[in-house]
Amino acid sequence: MxxxxxxxxxxxxxxxxxxxxxxxxxxxxxxxxxxxxxxxxxxxxxTTHQSTEYKYIRLKDDGVPHIAETTMKVVELVTSHLTYGWSPAELHFQYPHITMSQIYSALAYYWDHKADIDADIDRRLALAKQQQATAPPSIVAKLQP
Structure with a gap:
């Protein structure tokens, strides 16, 4: 922007x-x-970004791939793609600040680094489940019979 x-x-x-x-x-x-x-x-x-062979993908200091000129991580875009089955065109509709070129670059990066990104998704899901299990009940849960 x-x-x-x-x-x-x-x-x-x-x-x-x-x-x-x-x-x-x-x-x-x-x-x-x-x-x-x-x-x-x-x-x-x-913030230093390490270039990759993918035009629109940068690795931040922590090694996490981000879509260039955005704050979105590749894993976040891929999660939307996998969870909702969104096509590149639908991803662009949902995230209009990300160009089609950036989306295709992120998806190409994912397929070339699938094991690493899938492991990151699994780690994030496990962390979310752990936090959910240790969190106090929500007000909505308390109101349900």
Whole structure:
């Protein structure tokens, strides 16, 4: 997302407003939205990404494959593909900020690294089940007979 798109985003403008109000309250210097966008962009650039042979896939510092220029992990897109049976076109419909090229690149990466990503999916599912088992009952569960 380019700086212009970020600047025109209502939630981003609201966050910037709240940030500036907090700065004013504490006597700190306030910044305009362009300065805040530049700070955010620079912070994102400081995160190192290792290139892969896939045009739209980057490995972050922790080795987790992400779709370039997004915050989405390959495993997240693949989980939607596998769980719902979504085609690349449907994935694009559901995640319009991800281009078709990025989607095909992520799916190609998945098929070439299937064992690793499937193991990551299994690990995430086991963690979710463990957290669910140890969490207190939800209010909805308490209300059911």
């Amino acid at each position: 380019g700086a212009q798109n970020i600047q025109n985003s209502r939630p981003i403008r609201e966050i910037c407003y709240l940030l500036n109000e907090t700065c004013r309250h504490h006597g700190a210097v306030t910044l305009d939205i362009a300065d805040l966008v530049n700070i955010a962009n620079n912070a994102m650039l400081e």
